[in-house]
Amino acid sequence: MAKVPVQFTLNGAEKAEFIDSGTTLLHALRDKIGDTSPKGGCHQGTCGGCSVIIDGELRLSCLTLAETCNGAAITTASGLSEGGVLHPLQRAFLDAFATQCGFCTPGMIMAATVLLDHTPNPSRDEVVEALSGNICRCTGYEPIIQAVLTAARSNSQNAA
Amino acid sequence: MELRKSYFADQRKDDLHEIGQPRPRSDSPGHVTGKTAYFADRNFPGMLHLKMVRSPHHHARIRSIDISEAEKHPGVVKILTAKDVPHNVYTILILIQIGPEDETVLADGKVRWKGEAVVAVLAETERAAQEAAAKVKVDYEVLPAVFDMEEALKPGAPTVNEYHGRNYYLYDSGECRKVRFGDVEAGFAGADHVLEQTYQSSPIEHAPTETTGCIVVPEGNDRFTCYTNTQAMFFTLDNASIILQMPGNKLHFVGGTVGGGFGGKVDVIVEPIAILGAKLTGRPVSFIYSREEEMQISSPRAAEKVVIKDGVMNDGRIVARKVTGYTDAGAYSRHSPYGAQKGAGHYPGPYTIPNVWIDTYCVYTNRTPSSAMRGFGVTIGDFALEVQMDKLARLIGMDPLEFRFINAYRDGDMKAHRQPTEGAALIECMQEASRAANWPVAEKYLSMSSYAKGV
Ligand code: FES
Ligand code: FES
Numbered sequence: 001m002a003k004v005p006v007q008f009t010l011n012g013a014e015k016a017e018f019i020d021s022g023t024t025l026l027h028a029l030r031d032k033i034g035d036t037s038p039k040g041g042c043h044q045g046t047c048g049g050c051s052v053i054i055d056g057e058l059r060l061s062c063l064t065l066a067e068t069c070n071g072a073a074i075t076t077a078s079g080l081s082e083g084g085v086l087h088p089l090q091r092a093f094l095d096a097f098a099t100q101c102g103f104c105t106p107g108m109i110m111a112a113t114v115l116l117d118h119t120p121n122p123s124r125d126e127v128v129e130a131l132s133g134n135i136c137r138c139t140g141y142e143p144i145i146q147a148v149l150t151a152a153r154s155n156s157q158n159a160a
Numbered sequence: 161m162e163l164r165k166s167y168f169a170d171q172r173k174d175d176l177h178e179i180g181q182p183r184p185r186s187d188s189p190g191h192v193t194g195k196t197a198y199f200a201d202r203n204f205p206g207m208l209h210l211k212m213v214r215s216p217h218h219h220a221r222i223r224s225i226d227i228s229e230a231e232k233h234p235g236v237v238k239i240l241t242a243k244d245v246p247h248n249v250y251t252i253l254i255l256i257q258i259g260p261e262d263e264t265v266l267a268d269g270k271v272r273w274k275g276e277a278v279v280a281v282l283a284e285t286e287r288a289a290q291e292a293a294a295k296v297k298v299d300y301e302v303l304p305a306v307f308d309m310e311e312a313l314k315p316g317a318p319t320v321n322e323y324h325g326r327n328y329y330l331y332d333s334g335e336c337r338k339v340r341f342g343d344v345e346a347g348f349a350g351a352d353h354v355l356e357q358t359y360q361s362s363p364i365e366h367a368p369t370e371t372t373g374c375i376v377v378p379e380g381n382d383r384f385t386c387y388t389n390t391q392a393m394f395f396t397l398d399n400a401s402i403i404l405q406m407p408g409n410k411l412h413f414v415g416g417t418v419g420g421g422f423g424g425k426v427d428v429i430v431e432p433i434a435i436l437g438a439k440l441t442g443r444p445v446s447f448i449y450s451r452e453e454e455m456q457i458s459s460p461r462a463a464e465k466v467v468i469k470d471g472v473m474n475d476g477r478i479v480a481r482k483v484t485g486y487t488d489a490g491a492y493s494r495h496s497p498y499g500a501q502k503g504a505g506h507y508p509g510p511y512t513i514p515n516v517w518i519d520t521y522c523v524y525t526n527r528t529p530s531s532a533m534r535g536f537g538v539t540i541g542d543f544a545l546e547v548q549m550d551k552l553a554r555l556i557g558m559d560p561l562e563f564r565f566i567n568a569y570r571d572g573d574m575k576a577h578r579q580p581t582e583g584a585a586l587i588e589c590m591q592e593a594s595r596a597a598n599w600p601v602a603e604k605y606l607s608m609s610s611y612a613k614g615v
Contacts, residue, residue: 097188102191
């Protein structure tokens with residue numbers, strides 16, 4: 001099968017690959033580029049585990065063709081911490097016990113990142129709405145909601 | 161959180177200072193940074209993908225299997241059928257001498273549930289494996305199927321599993337696990353009221369976010385490394401060793417990081433066939449359930465039916481309890497004979513009842529094999545028992561919590577299966593629950609203790 005070139009930035013670093021046409025971004029990230037932080041829980045757009053940020057928007061990488069990402073800026077959960085310092089959301093997830101098996105966590109953190117980028121001080125309902133595409137089977141969601149609200153508060157305190 | 165250290169203070173030397181203190185989990189930093197390595201977060205050069213051809217029928221004889229078209233499909237490397245599996249008929253609890261072996265790794269001559277694995281296809285890509293699987297031709301003769309436990313137990317019902325020869329598991333105690341204590345019929349005869357109720361549950365899927373799977377790498381020295389999300393590493397290794405007729409020292413299992421299990425990852429399903437594929441091709445093999453397989457193929461919690469008959473006095477004492485429990489194993493045993501047995505041990509609940517009769521059956525039907533899930537064998541029974549307790553309390557016009565105080569077991573009470581009660585704390589828990597939930601009970605119940613009989 002003829003390969004097609006794709007080129008984008010991943011967490012700020014240039015990436016280029018030749019892929020089979022039709023390859024999902026999830027597959028390209030995990031199996032070609034080696035960033036396994038997006039998780040394939042369903043490969044059909046229902047679990048949110050594969051969530052990534054493409055040009056500032058939350059996207060399901062299992063439903064995104066890699067070849068449509070040429071020139072894009074892609075962020076994944078593995079790219080959030082800087083210099084070994086946890087991102088406030090990561091810190092809040094840790095402190096609030098918002099992660100158990102951890103499989104949903106990268107996707108949750110992606111969804112929460114986009115929420116806080118657009119809505120720095122979300123209401124509880126807005127948090128629930130923003131996470132509604134992400135399934136967690138372990139925590140019962142409440143610790144995750146609390147973690148996002150805590151991260152939002154600590155952000156706004158830092159900004160003040 | 162509030163700790164009442166006054167309870168059982170004479171039994172404790174420690175000061176319980178850890179309780180109520182949050183402690184960070186050692187795996188959380190990996191989770192939040194996306195660095196935790198789940199089994200599928202590995203990639204090996206030349207890795208093959210395994211896909212199963214599955215039965216579209218609930219019960220059928222296999223007349224023939226034709227893999228000739230599938231073998232020609234581009235990218236296909238190997239196709240496995242029953243004859244390739246060294247010890248194809250197995251059962252996982254054989255490790256603790258619970259037989260007979262009653263399940264096939266790949267179907268041989270017959271399928272007994274819709275979704276049963278028949279042929280394994282190994283190919284260069286997932287897509288090629290999937291496409292080739294669709295080209296495997298299996299000629300089935302559909303047989304009558306049975307889906308209801310009571311139907312399955314009737315004479316003349318289709319036999320689900322020939323390795324048992326009957327649609328129930330034969331315990332050493334006979335057709336069911338039995339507990340006999342006192343004289344239950346005399347208890348009913350002397351009771352002020354008798355209440356019989358039936359409780360039923362459906363199968364429940366664990367639905368972990370990470371689907372079941374493994375990746376197997378041949379190490380070039382006759383050894384195989386199996387990266388797996390099993391919840392039962394050594395149990396799986398030992399069963400794989402039996403199925404593959406391969407000494408355990410050839411198998412190196414790597415795991416412990418599980419993306420949600422809840423009991424759904426303790427069956428030995430993906431590892432043996434993936435190891436066999438790696439052995440026969442000399443290449444790494446990945447076998448990962450699709451979401452559809454996770455929901456439809458992996459074992460659910462068993463459906464259960466529980467019939468409870470109680471004799472109760474107007475003063476609140478339960479004087480007789482008869483329980484008949486049915487556990488739907490589906491087509492194969494897996495953990496269900498054990499689950500049904502646990503039920504027998506668990507009834508009549510945490511209550512002291514002088515006359516008890518318990519029968520629990522493990523029944524075979526043409527449904528998806530059920531297996532372990534969080535307190536299996538007990539959880540549905542507890543639901544039934546506690547709903548029954550509320551109904552009994554209502555029947556005699558008594559407060560449901562006070563009713564439980566009257567019947568609660570205490571240290572020294574003989575349980576129905578003849579284990580004396582030790583370390584009971586039900587009364588104290590209910591006293592705290594009464595306070596915490598602001599559900600007042602009469603003073604005499606607040607001064608009761610698990611230590612001594614008599615109010
Ligand atoms: S893997 Fe993309 S939504 Fe589940
Ligand atoms: S922590 Fe396990 S699925 Fe969310």
